[in-house]
Amino acid sequence: MSTVVDTVSTIVNPILDAHGFYLSDVEFVKEGGSWYLRVYIDKPGGISLDECVLVSEALSEKLDGMDPDPIPQAYFLEVSSPGAERPLKNEADYRNAVGEYIHISLFQKVNGKKVFEGTLKDLTADTLTLTLKDKARKYDATFSRTAIAKARLAIEF
Structure with missing residues (x-):
């Protein structure tokens, strides 16, 4: 599902740039019969829960307003910090x-x-x-x- 990952990365980066955050990773995976879109964001000093909510709401609004829908199947959106022992990917x-x-x-x-x-x-x-x-x-x-x-x-x- 790299098309979903690429599309979401393109959509979320301007949102992150506007707030001084950066994209750590995007995953679109099926687990236990459900699809999950996971967006990991960060900034120097770490990311807060309120900042994750801010990005989640902005990204959800952008995705919901797109026609055609870039993600046709139902999914759960999760926006979070990559964690204390986060992988260095980019x-x-x-x-x-x-x-x-x-x-x-x-x-x-x-x-x-x-x-x-x-x-x-x-x-x-x-x-x-x-x-x-x-x-x-x-x-x-x-x-x-x-x-x-x-x-x-x-x-x-």
Whole structure:
């Protein structure tokens, strides 16, 4: 259903831009016999419930006013924050995560490990640099962005 995802992304982005928010992800999935349109939004410092309601109402109004209906089947609209350990899926997610503690999983091992957690220190088009802790010392490690299978925000313990 990428057409629905693309259509909704196009419709919701101007709403988000007007409020200083950004789109983290859109999903259109069938679960338990029902369709769900999930729109994940964010902004630096996090998104509030009132802001999710604001976007939900504006998006619902836009979708309901379209002819032909871009989503012909019945569905539930959910607008929410991507969460505390949200995945980093797009460039905006990565840019907003600079200075944050993140978790990355690699496609192949580096120094015997495929999983790293540290503070995202720097980001370029091709690489990201994490500040890692190893017992009592801190050091920086740079990874090719093409080597990263998954990345998400993490909670530091």
